[in-house]
Amino acid sequence: MAATPLISVAQRLLANVDADHADYSETIVDVAVRNYRDTDRFEREVENIFHRSPLLVALSCDLREHGDFASLVIAGRPILVVRGKDGIARAFLNICRHRGAPVTEECFGHSRRFTCPYHSWVYDTEGALVGNTDRAAFDGIDVDALVGLPTAEKSGAIFAILTPGLAIDIDAWLGDMASALDILDLNNLYRHRDGLPAESGNWKVTADGYVDGYHLGYLHGKSIGTKSITNRNTYDLYGPHVRLGFANKPLPAMRDLPEDEWQLLNAMSLVHYIFPNISISGQPNGGLMMSRILPGSTPDRCQVEQFQYFREPMTTPEQIADADYKRELYLAVTRDEDFATVMKITDAMAAIPDDAMRYGRNESGNQNLHRWAAALADGTTPA
Ligand code: FES
Ligand SMILES: [Fe+2]
Known part of the structure; x- marks a missing residue:
């Protein structure tokens, strides 16, 4: 009911x-x-x-605009949640695809680019790898983006499952x-x-x-x-x-x-x-x-x-x-x-x-x- x-x-x-x-x-x-x-x-x-399970990772009002983001660590999993240019909030593992540093450690912020502090690889608000400080050295690498997590926005809150590839059914979960x-x-x-x-x-x-x-x-x-x-x-x-x-x-x-x-x-x-x-x-x-x-x-x-x-x-x-x-x-x-x-x-x-x-x-x-x-x-x- x-x-x-x-x-x-x-x-x-x-x-x-x-x-x-x-x-x-x-x-x-x-x-x-x-x-x-x-x-x-x-x-x-x-x-x-x-x-x-779907976890509440931010409120929608925390991420009002394109580029608004939140980062947090839950049960050992570092998470980055960003509102993209299409208005959709997406969660990612906050783990650089080069050698694993977090791409940001700010709890909340606003940025159109996330530059990893270790060797300055750059990701956009959709998680795509858009900058590499030594392209020739990584010619042919097998990754092009942060690892996305199942994400859904409902009732003023953003939910993510911290395991990639699982289906998220937020209507069933929240009832x-x-x-x-x-x-x-x-x-x-x-x-x-x-x-x-x-x-x-x-x-x-x-x-x-x-x-x-x-x-x-x-x-x-x-x-x-x-x-x-x-x-x-x-x-x-x-x-x-x-x-x-x-x-x-x-x-x-x-x-x-x-x-x-x-x-x-x-x-x-x-x-x-x-x-x-x-x-x-x-x-x-x-x-x-x-x-x-x-x-x-x-x-x-x-x-x-x-x-x-x-x-x-x-x-x-x-x-x-x-x-x-x-x-x-x-x-x-x-x-x-x-x-x-x-x-x-x-x-x-x-x-x-x-x-x-x-x-x-x-x-x-x-x-x-x-x-x-x-x-x-x-x-x-x-x-
Ligand atoms: S670990 Fe991120 S650029 Fe090297
Ligand atoms: Fe109490």
Whole structure:
């Protein structure tokens, strides 16, 4: 079913506040601790999930014009995403076809040419090799372009599969999550500076924090949780993806107003989790925070990059100062509260290798995440 409008999320949140509980799933789900720690499983997750699923590699608004680009490394694969002169966004392995250097290391930028720093071979915005500093020496070489990756643009986001040659079916992958993202109006955003990095623990424990509405008023009880009526969440599951609704304290006061007067920005908060590694927090008429989980080389650590987007470019000194403040503040909250906890959990798992993590009926976002992660890691889909 296509994503319902946000007013219906608010109505459901109000019903949950009245019922004194969140949306409930059918059962409690246990996930074995070894599923977070096992190196073979982790390698299958990297190979079968991160290297073979469509991953969000940029928002469309990051690459507005011909020559706008983003570069990033996900699960060991260096990626370059560029908007071409035909307006199409393409992803490539950011690996020079001469001897493997990255052709750029800027996170975001604008260029019609990419000159490899090592021996100055040059590529264009379609990935073609258009310059060689010693043509005679390479007469007859068997490559003429960067290695292209399957890429698709949908609902204001650019997705790529990090393995060349695989088919990408973005409609099938996103399913009804596409209509949920359409509501967010991702095309109409402006990124404020580059992402900010932070270290975290196991990637799935980190992801747990983004699909868990339950902890907001507890772990964040003195920071971002103060405005929330905690543990009254809605969970809309779209395949592996999820839209979470959070009830905020002003919500019950909306009950007596006509629906077109409900102030949804105050009444509730929203998080969209795009499996396996992207969280987008915010609403269509406000700023957004996007977080990207980057698995490390071992199961016990990952990195998170956090990006701030606004509905208009930040131009005045006051706007920039305010945006800088928010950018740092939100990183501090997630780093000091979420990721610090995730690292302690990850490290503590060594002491309870045969135990389990327990996901209650109020944690259906987490249950869904682990169901999909387990199935995809094994090369299947959930029953
Ligand atoms: S590695 Fe890129 S030009 Fe040599
Ligand atoms: Fe959190």
